[in-house]
Amino acid sequence: MKQNIMAGLAAVFLLTSCNNNEKMLDSLADYNNARESKGYHFGDKLDLPKEVTENAESITISFGDKETTDLTVSPKFFTLGDNDVVFRIKTKNGEVLNQDATINVFTKTPEQNIPYKIVADYPHDPKNFIEGFLMEGNTVYESDGMENASQLIKYTLGSSTPIIVKQQPAEIFSEGCAIVGNNIYQLTYKNKIGFIYDKNTFEELSKFPLPNTMGEGWGLTYDGKNLIATDGSKNLYFLDINDPSKVVKTIAVGGNSEIYNQLNELEYHDGFIYANVWREPVILKINPANGEVVGTFDFTKIAKQNTKGTEDVLNGIAFKGDHMLVTGKNWEKIYEVVFQ
Missing domain, CATH: 2.120.10.30 (TolB, C-terminal domain)
Structure with a gap:
């Protein structure tokens, strides 16, 4: 009986974890899509959704062979125009989630x-x-x-x-x-x-x-x-x-x-x-x-x-x-x- 209960609890935990992970990635995708046309300027902060920040132990942005945990749009990592990046999220339960994104950086002064x-x-x-x-x-x-x-x-x-x-x-x-x-x-x-x-x-x-x-x-x-x-x-x-x-x-x-x-x-x-x-x-x-x-x-x-x-x-x-x-x-x- 105990084994059945433990197996059931594990299945519930796994299902809950999968649901949370899916919600995190969906919310991050929605956020990225909404910001892509609006874009950012240097110095802006990536204000990620709560579904991500409240369930993440750490968030890393990867740029090819470079990466940063700073969510500020810095010219040290970003360039003007489109930036192809990967968000790497380590969840509080130890899982690692990856999501591709395009972050557009625009100038502050109109042409x-x-x-x-x-x-x-x-x-x-x-x-x-x-x-x-x-x-x-x-x-x-x-x-x-x-x-x-x-x-x-x-x-x-x-x-x-x-x-x-x-x-x-x-x-x-x-x-x-x-x-x-x-x-x-x-x-x-x-x-x-x-x-x-x-x-x-x-x-x-x-x-x-x-x-x-x-x-x-x-x-x-x-x-x-x-x-x-x-x-x-x-x-x-x-x-x-x-x-x-x-x-x-x-x-x-x-x-x-x-x-x-x-x-x-x-x-x-x-x-x-x-x-x-x-x-x-x-x-x-x-x-x-x-x-x-x-x-x-x-x-x-x-x-x-x-x-x-x-x-x-x-x-x-x-x-x-x-x-x-x-x-x-x-x-x-x-x-x-x-x-x-």
Whole structure:
């Protein structure tokens, strides 16, 4: 009889424990889902539901190989934008529960919608699948992608006839480019290498491996000290100019209420980084010190005029003095805009 009673009590305890665990995870999931769109700011406290805190001996947040028991949103662990984490809850009865979550961290200051006016347009060769775009003087340097069609070219603004063309091997898919002194640095998409060329002759000077932390090569620019690269994520990678395979620092980009992933073509101008978002008709103005998006440019109108499919999207930022030049993959025009 005693054995039956003990077995019954154990079954009741197990059922109660399972029910409590399920309630804890359900309440945590509801809380996370409710907060995902609202997000957090640095310094905010994760105010977890009582079903969790009252039944937990400890709560740990895991970030890959890092973890913390501090429920404050700290830049030591979190970055701007989306953060994939795992809540690890040790219950008072000794069980361990895990739940995946996405914690979005936004900036406190809203992005400014920056007005502009188109003041001129120039021809652009629609055969060019543009990946990198920059201007020096009146000369445009352009890196065009696609396998069997990748090239580095330069031409005078207003003419679509190249001055120099550097065709690249069939297996190369060219991406962003940047000028440093007399050299041009160029990324590749999935080939995991970059090239360095002589700016005047396009002679190949050397190659370098892309950093392992970058999944792919997308955009590239130069801030006067470091190369800055994107890989299609929310991150900006600052690369050592003397060893571009070395990441000096990484900064995540975020807005006041928007998650900005798939950062692509880049341009550095007058203390700010400008980046387009792949397949979005928007260019971001980013503070390079902290990754905050301080302004956005909406190019919906010109993107609609030039985008016929899913690939020929906005993807080109350069500066002519303080005027911005904007173009895209296989576009027939380059637009010159002035900020208002």
